[in-house]
Structures are given as structure tokens and as C-alpha cells.
Amino acid sequence: MELSNKPSKAKLIASGVIPFAFVILLVAYIFGPGSDFLELGVPLPEITMEKVDFVYSEIIVSVRNTGPIPVEIVMADVNDRIQPAAIEPDRFLERYETAVIRIPFDWNEAQPYIIGLTVGDGTRFEKEIEAAALALEPNFELIGFFAIIGIYVGIIPIMIGLLWLPFIRKIGKNKYHFFLALTAGLLLFLGIDSVEEALKVSEESLAGSFNGALLVATVIVLSFLGLYYSAEKLVKKTESSRMTKPVAIALMIAIGIGLHNFGEGLAIGAAVGLGSIAFSTFLIVGFALHNTTEGIAIAAPMSRGKTMVGKLAGLGMIAGAPAIFGAWVGGFVYSPFAAVVFLSIGAGAIFQVIITILRWVREEGDKNLSSAAVASGFAVGMLIMYLTSIFV
């Protein structure tokens, strides 16, 4: 037994490694002796302007070489008019290398600009800025401003939403299922909203080589699976710990909504930072109304346990506070790549929460998901979100 086992183990390892060896051989051949074989076609340079900042008398452009070949950046222009400029650290960019271009220019507030960069073979790339606005410097005033916005659109509405808890507590089983389904409907809307936003950002600011749509899909699935796994663990643990199942589910919902609100904060901060938004009171009211519904989502499962004000408030913070951090990150250190990733994580988390809620409804409601209460709850949830989204 012992003797026959050892060689078979070696065989197993070998059979696992051999395909890898061939892959390495294949790659080595293409880069080495076989490289002539791939000299068909013309590789075209590509650069992506990831960020444009307007500071005093200067426009600062962050650029990345997103093409298949190294490039040399040779010229900068504003509105298609050539401008003397500087590039740091230097004008030669390897694949995926970044540089910063400083264009001295007396720009005007709120005016649109097109920034152009020309590479060595004469190809010109451009990026349009809807409205120039002074780049945000992280000072205490602005940090406070973003915190207030975050509290206003994130924490307060969710806390208000939580106040529906006593009401939900007093209603019957059917009506309760209606509210749980409503929550799932609300969340589905938020999830789709996050996906849409992530795709939009990747389309507008992410280089083609990042495969924006596939990045979104991959991150959503990873986030979903990660939370799915840890949620299972958490719910299992509730059986042996002090936490009850409703609290565990509410916690998962709060985390999912928190991740979503981080993305939302990111979008708000970035919009202020990029100057593409006029931050009207109307817009903030819209976000606030929209997010009140998120409070209901947390309150619904909690209504079947003991009322724990402290826990409830904590869950509200988990769901709402990330909006503040999101606004800081989005306003001060915005990167489109991070924005896409965070929005996708939020979407994946929300989809996972929906599954958790529906499962719970199914368990509670005699293995039935097609009751009138559930169907109408789901539909009303989506509708409420759509109607409140019009204000945003």
C-alpha cells in the first residue's frame, strides 16, 4: 500500500504541473523565437487621461499609457490650441505607466474645456471637461462640508426609516411579508442602480484595456460570493451566540447598504470635485428621500426580534456612515478605477442581501414566494425607488 501510494502521488503532481510547463513554453516561444510571427498588424498607441484638475493658473492632467506599446508624449493643447507644458516625471511612458502633465493656463470657472495630448506618431487624444472648477484641497472646512452632506444623505434618512420599526412590528404576518418583499424590491433597485453607475464610470473614464464591463461583472460576483460565504457563517453562528437570526440578517442588509452608500458618497464627492454638479438643496433632498427607504430595509427583519435601540442605531451607522467616507474619498482622491470597484462591490453585496431576505421570507412563509403579499411588496419596492430616484 505504502509503496504504490508514493509514485502515484508524484504522478498526480506531475500531471498537474505538466500543462503549466507547456503554457510557460508557449509564452516563452511567443516572446522569444516566435516573436516575428506576431509582427502582423500595426499596434496603435493609446493613452487615457484619467483625471483633470484645475488649480490656480494651471491645468493638471493625469495620464496613463493604456495601449500595447510604449509612447512618448510630445505636446499638450487646450481646446485644440497648442500650449507649452511640462510632464513629470518624464515624457516616455511604458505600458500602464502614468505621468502628470502641467499646462499653465488661465482657465475660467464653469467653462467647458477639451484637453488634448499628442504622442510621437502625431496621434492626438482628448478629454472633455464639462465645467472647470478649482480642484478641492482637503482642508477642515471641506472635510466638514462633505461630512455634513454624508450625514444628510446617508445617516439621517436611514435613522428616519428605522422609525417605521414599531409600525412594522404591530402588523400581521402577511403584511410583514409584504414589507420584507418591499425591502427586497428596494434593494434590487439599488443594486441595478450601482451596476449602472459602475458601467457609466468605466465607460467614461476607464481605459478600454481595463475591460470595464467585465471588471464590473467580476467584482460583483466576487463580492456576492464573499458575502454569501460569510453570511452563511454568521447565520450559523447565531445559533450558538447571543445574536439572533433577525439581527444577523439586518446586519447583512446594513453592510450591503453601507457598501452601496460608500459608492453613492463616492459619486457625490467626485461630482463636486469634478465640478460636474451644481450641488443644489433640491439634489440633497432627493438623495435623502431616496435613502429613507433604506431604513425600512433594515427595520423590517429587526421587527421580529426584541427591540434593541442601541443595536438598531449601530446598524443605521453601518449603513449610513460610509456615505461620509465615500464623499471624502471621491472629493479628494478620486480614481475612476476605485470608483468602479467600490460600486461593483456594493452591487454584489446588495444582490447577496436580496437572496438572504427572500430565503427568509420563504422559510417564514410556508415555502411560498408567490403570495400576493410578496409579489406586490416586491413591485411596490421597485416603484418607490424609481419614483424617489426621479428627484435625484
Next chain:
Amino acid sequence: MKGKMLLTLISGFIISIIYFSLPLLIDATEEPKTFLTHSGAVIQTSGDVLDPLYVASTVEFDPMEYLREFNYGRVSQLPDGTTLREFTIIAEDDKVMEVSPGVFYNVWTFNGTVPGPTIRATEGDLVRIKFINNGTKSHTMHFHGIHPAEMDGVFEPVGPGGGQFTYEFTAGPVGVHPYHCHVMPLEEHIVHGLYGVYIVDPKEKRPAADEMVMVLNGLDTDFDTENNFYAANTIPFYYQHHPIQINTNELIRVYVVNMVEFDPINNLHLHGTLYHYYPTGTDTVPSFYTDMITLSQTERGIMEFKYEYPGKYLFHAHKVEFSEKGWIGMFLVKEKLDQKSQSGIEYGT
């Protein structure tokens, strides 16, 4: 065992950090570079300067040399007394030239330059041009002017790889004319640089002057049928950074030819003085006394002017977009008190 591996990993990590950061440290010791903005501010940078500012030593095609270079050909007399001027023009289309610092563009050339050589003859001379096409596409030479149909350079494409054709015609009419390749797609052959200037002098010479040629052209380096650069004599901003030196009270004569494609018009505005303008140079009486003339495709003429005061004077397209993309230059006018030595440059060898 584990400790050893960790040690190797850490030391490898440190070495790689040193390896990658060393070039950065070397860079850091360099002097910061400076450049001037359009409004005159001085900006410092630790990186590279992106400024289409050509230093004379790095330019492949010297606009200063081209400016006053006239080619009169190999001259001989025919039995009937007519002057024969023979030229050899070679077309190529595989040359890549640095048209602006760092910008490399595939130029198609007559005798290696854009614009091609300025061909100059006197009215009535017999002009004979031996044309050799060393390019990879068919090319021709089509002269604006008066000549027989078979010398028009349109229906007789000259094949690539050494094809030949001899153009022969009597120089006329008096004036300044363009010549260019006339093979389809025509726009492509022109914008890549297959053009030049052909001057026919009157038998009775024009007054002596400091003469120069300016071809107003554009470069579409990214092939989107819009010019990325404009210039007088190909190199953007060249005469702005290398002013053309002239003298006060000396007659200046500029042969201007507009070869810009894509944009329907171009123009030339002169600072500090006005010019007499002779459209196409065919008449001896100027049509305008102005500082602004608008030119359409291949429209051309002669501008004559003098400067009264010394100093720096701009000349540029008053379609300001063109001037901000390179079609701008400067005259540096020097005081010249001795009026008698105003001999100018002799021509007509």
C-alpha cells in the same frame, strides 16, 4: 528552513527596491528645467518640457535655408537663343521626418523636402524637368501655368520604383505658381507634402529686393482630415523662435503660396507695416495696399513692403487657430542707415 526562506525573500525585496528606485534618485539630482508660457510666465519642472520649440541644430528641414533658396536649374542656350533650364526632381514617399519636436510624420517629398525646391525661370525660358519617381506609389508633377495638355501631369501617372517622365514647357505666365502631385487621392498626395513653388520672372526684372518664399501649409498628423499643425514653410512656430532678419527701408518681396488643405481659407497678417499685394503675381500693378489678405487653396501672390522702424514684428494667420497651432513668425528688423547699399539679392543667373 522557514527562516532562511524569509531571509532570502526579504533580501530579494530590498535589492529590487534599490534597483528600481536608483534611476529615480539619479533623476532627482538633475537641474529643474524651465519654460516660458505664452503670457511670458516662467515655469519650473522636475520633468520634461513639452514645447514645440525647435532648436536649429535638431531640425531636419531648415526653414531658414528654404526661405531664400531659389533654383534656377542647369542653364544653357538653345540655337535660337532661348534659355533652357533643366531640373531633376525625385519623388519619395517613405521618409519619416520630425516635423515638430517629438512628432514624427511620414512626409512625401520632391527632392527630399516639404515643400519641394523652388523652381525659378524667366518668362519665355524653356523649362525641362526630369522627373524620377522613387516612391512606392504613382506620382506626377502638375504645374499651374500655361503648357500643352500632355505636360499637365494628370493623365500620365509616373510609376513607382524609378518611373520617369520629362516635363517640358515654356515658362509663363509671369507670377508665382504652385506645382504639386496630381495623382488620386489628390488630397492625400498634397497633404503629405508633394508640392512646391514655381516662380516666373518678367523679362524686365522686378526692382531689387530681399526676396523670400513662404508656403503656408498644414500637417494632419493623425489623419482625421483636420490639420494638427499649421506653418509657414512646414515647421510650426519656427520663424517665431528664429526670427527672419531684415533691414529697415529695404524692399522685402515675399512669394506667398497657400497649400493648406481641409480648411477652406488661410490668411497672412503683417504687423507694423502694410504690403502691396499682387494676386498671383501676374500684374505689375498691385491690387491692394493692406496688412491682411485671405487665401483659398493654392491661391497665391506677391507681397512687397518696407519697415520704417527697427524691432520685432509678428506675421501670422489672423485665423488665430492656425497661428496658435504654429503658423506664426517674426521679422527682426535692423536699422540700416545707408540707403544706397540697398542692392538686395541679385537673381536670374
